[in-house]
Amino acid sequence: MIPPYSRARQADRRHVWHPFTQMQEWLAQEPVLVTSGQGAWLQDDRGHRYLDGNSSIWTNLHGHQHPRLSRALHTQADQLAHASFLGLTNAPAALLAERLVSLVADTALTRVFYSDDGSTGIEVALKMAIQYFQQNGQPQRTGFAAFDHAYHGDTFGASSLGGISLFHDRFAAHHFPVTRVSGLDDLERLDNAGIAAVVIEPLVQGAAGMRLWPPGLLVRLQDWCRRRGVFLILDEVMTGFGRTGRMFAYQHDEGVQPDFLVLAKGLTGGYLPLGATLTTARVFDGFLGRYEDLRTFFYGHSYTGNPLACAVALANLEVFESENTLGRLVHKIEVLREQLAGLQSLGCVRAVRQCGFIAGIELGQPNGEPFDWREQIGSKVCQAARRHQLLTRPIRDVIVLMLPYCVTDAEIGLAVTAIRRAALEVVPCAG
Numbered sequence: 001m002i003p004p005y006s007r008a009r010q011a012d013r014r015h016v017w018h019p020f021t022q023m024q025e026w027l028a029q030e031p032v033l034v035t036s037g038q039g040a041w042l043q044d045d046r047g048h049r050y051l052d053g054n055s056s057i058w059t060n061l062h063g064h065q066h067p068r069l070s071r072a073l074h075t076q077a078d079q080l081a082h083a084s085f086l087g088l089t090n091a092p093a094a095l096l097a098e099r100l101v102s103l104v105a106d107t108a109l110t111r112v113f114y115s116d117d118g119s120t121g122i123e124v125a126l127k128m129a130i131q132y133f134q135q136n137g138q139p140q141r142t143g144f145a146a147f148d149h150a151y152h153g154d155t156f157g158a159s160s161l162g163g164i165s166l167f168h169d170r171f172a173a174h175h176f177p178v179t180r181v182s183g184l185d186d187l188e189r190l191d192n193a194g195i196a197a198v199v200i201e202p203l204v205q206g207a208a209g210m211r212l213w214p215p216g217l218l219v220r221l222q223d224w225c226r227r228r229g230v231f232l233i234l235d236e237v238m239t240g241f242g243r244t245g246r247m248f249a250y251q252h253d254e255g256v257q258p259d260f261l262v263l264a265k266g267l268t269g270g271y272l273p274l275g276a277t278l279t280t281a282r283v284f285d286g287f288l289g290r291y292e293d294l295r296t297f298f299y300g301h302s303y304t305g306n307p308l309a310c311a312v313a314l315a316n317l318e319v320f321e322s323e324n325t326l327g328r329l330v331h332k333i334e335v336l337r338e339q340l341a342g343l344q345s346l347g348c349v350r351a352v353r354q355c356g357f358i359a360g361i362e363l364g365q366p367n368g369e370p371f372d373w374r375e376q377i378g379s380k381v382c383q384a385a386r387r388h389q390l391l392t393r394p395i396r397d398v399i400v401l402m403l404p405y406c407v408t409d410a411e412i413g414l415a416v417t418a419i420r421r422a423a424l425e426v427v428p429c430a431g
């Protein structure tokens with residue numbers, strides 16, 4: 001049977017509202033309708049093939065339709081798709097928790113609380129932090145500190161932490177108050193008495209346009225938190241699972257001891273939505289008591305601990321070992337570095353930022369000024385890159401390149417070349 005793709009296109013036009021998308025523009029264009037994936041490639045209904053240059057919005061790790069992940073999903077689906085995690089358990093979720101804890105054996109994190117995605121994983125950490133202090137002698141610690149340009153998700157709690165004006169300002173009146181800091185100097189000046197936790201995306205702020213933190217910042221932040229008894233929440237929703245070259249971004253530094261670690265996106269290798277909030281025995285123990293003590297964490301979602309998602313996540317983590325993913329990534333990170341170096345000389349490239357296998361290519365005018373944001377240069381360059389077999393999305397005028405780990409050296413070259421050609425087509429910027 002030939003899938004009715006033209007009917008699907010019509011249905012999309014008439015009835016769908018897409019995320020982070022100006023629908024007026026969407027309706028004026030022909031969308032890419034993705035029909036299948038294989039390794040680092042996606043194919044559309046018209047037979048075009050594209051390299052998945054942003055790993056399907058930062059979720060895919062080992063490539064599309066990886067046999068091991070697909071098999072795990074099928075096997076689990078034949079057995080149990082879902083049963084409530086409220087008062088029941090299931091093997092994939094329990095075993096995944098054990099596996100995740102083993103990956104962070106360099107920390108005191110020993111407990112896993114599941115949720116649906118990165119945003120809800122953040123919500124869990126925030127609520128746990130507040131409730132912990134409430135019932136353990138410091139009820140005044142109810143506030144949070146978060147950084148300029150931060151992005152922690154779109155639900156109201158997570159977006160309260162956000163520091164990207166384009167996304168967050170409109171809702172500011174309804175956000176809970178957050179102590180906004182630009183760096184450690186601000187923190188040093190801060191009265192921390194009412195602060196429950198500081199939240200940070202370690203090493204690199206993704207949605208800010210792949211903005212890199214100065215080296216050593218995380219260690220100093222962790223010292224600040226320890227000395228003041230403030231929790232440290234690490235949002236590794238984007239940086240987790242090898243993206244930065246280590247399994248987790250915090251592992252680039254010695255001795256970082258988070259109180260919460262939030263994971264999602266790559267957790268299932270790009271198969272299914274799943275969030276996990278890891279925390280310590282200290283936090284966990286702070287919720288124990290008799291029922292009537294009212295120390296229960298009253299929080300959960302219908303699909304918490306979903307067996308399908310957890311089974312795929314387990315297979316996803318096994319692939320790191322069976323394919324020596326991190327070991328093989330070392331070379332690919334170097335290839336990416338060499339390829340990106342060739343872009344620096346283009347007049348329209350203001351900066352090239354790389355952290356592990358993550359890259360952000362910031363475009364601007366040859367005189368060093370940014371483009372007028374209304375021109376949507378980044379978006380036009382990404383549209384043009386499609387003609388050169390690369391799919392990706394910009395963050396304003398920063399072109400994101402975050403390939404699945406299964407790409408070959410040649411495919412890395414193809415991706416960077418596509419960006420170069422597309423940039424040259426959209427803006428006259430010969431170097």
Ligand SMILES: *Cc1c(COP(=O)(O)O)cnc(C)c1O
Pocket residue numbers: 117118119120151152153154201206207235236237238239264265
């Ligand atoms: C994507 C992202 C989130 C939100 O995750 P969702 O799964 O989209 O809700 C949170 N934090 C960071 C750093 C992210 O990149």
